[in-house]
Amino acid sequence: MWLPSSGFLQRTANLRKYPLRSCGRYLSYTATESIAPVNLHYDKLVPKDGNATDRPLVILHGLFGMKRNWLSLSKAFLRDLDMPIYTLDLRNHGTSPHARPMNYAAMAVDVLHFFHTHSLTNVSLLGHSMGGKVAMSVALSPECPSDLKHLIVADISPATGPLSPEFSGYIEALKKIESSKVTNRKEAQDILKPYEQDAMTRAFLLTNLKHQGHEHLPLEFQIPLEIIGDSVPDIGSFPYEPGERTWEGSTLFIKGTKSKYINDRNIPVAKQFFPNMVLEHLEAGHWVHAEKPNEFKHLVTDFIRTRQ
Incomplete structure (x- = not known):
């Protein structure tokens, strides 16, 4: 089980750089101000064997979304993968606590805190849109657990730019x-x-x-x-610059062909952060999981099954 380091909640000042391990690599880290995690509300589906902690799929919604938007897909993932399924309400969404700041550093701290408090191991992390940026921020975090096994990002890139x-x-x-x-x-x-x-x-x-x-x-x-x-400017941002961090685990990006959130300009940026990424396409807009739920489910389940 991953345990947080003593520096997990002690991000201080912003001028010095510290050498910290980022999922197996030492990279410079510009510290930020202290961030207190919130306890995220969640729904949980558990397979028949009762396993609630090992090999879970954790799902993060997008801006204005909530955990219950994923209920139908969560049931399908449970049936097909036979692993625990967690859907989270991110801070300031659904029934989770309201808190400032609302940026990716803070939301990543919340998710890492959730992993720890629920003793999750061998995690597959899936995020759509804003939730995808949260998921990428978790993977790139200096506190990323070594047993994060799969990263799945739905129709968003790690690029920085204003929201539409x-x-x-x-x-x-x-x-x-x-x-x-x-x-x-x-x-x-x-x-x-x-x-x-x-x-x-x-x-x-x-x-x-x-x-x-x-x-x-x-x-x-x-x-x-x-x-x-x-927080709209923060939601359009990303906490890391290309080349500052990498995560070399199994990564799947799913692009909606009618959406511009993943495009020719930012795919190379994504590859800099996630060198072992694969990119799949679905004939859909930005809400790929809602427009093509069966096809989306097959992409995710096949990816997790074939990269154990």
Whole structure:
């Protein structure tokens, strides 16, 4: 079982460099300020043999997502892989605690803390979009456990750049919905529609809208819109520069052919960080796992099975 080093929660100042081991290699590490982990909420599926800790698949959602978005695929992964399946709510998402900062260093600390507190070994880590960047940050972290076995990244690269403009629009729309004190989803849909024409995307965003008491009271978002809005620049970033770190474990990138998040410019960047990566394509947009769930499941399960 991986145990955290004494420096796990003691990232100090930002001027000195420390030689730390990053999954088997010594690399320079620019320390950051101290980050306290939050205890992430999760769902767990366990195979018939009762194993809950060895060879788990841990799944990280994207921006505005939550663990329950992955329920159907999690059941399919359990059936096909016969291994424990964990789906996490990242900080400021789902029912997990709200906390600053919301950047990849902090979210990686949360996931590493989860591995440790749940005694997970031989982990396969899967992340989509923002969750994919969290997963890559875990693999590249100086505290990466040596028994991280597989990294699977769905339709995102380790490149740095501003988020697409629609994400800022989503924040604006969701804040407008909340300030309007809507009492039903139709009112929320009417406010959101000018910002997003796709009905499935609107429904996805509004899964975060909840009754916080009596059904006639205004609906509220369970996610902290102020924190997420302030964190948009961090969500578009990546904590490491090409060449600063590598992870040489088995890595799968899955690209949606209709999406631009993985492209000819950033594939070489991904290869610098993950020299043993393979790239697969699915005829889909950014939400590859939702648009092509069966094909996505087959890619992931085949990858894990053939790289034990």
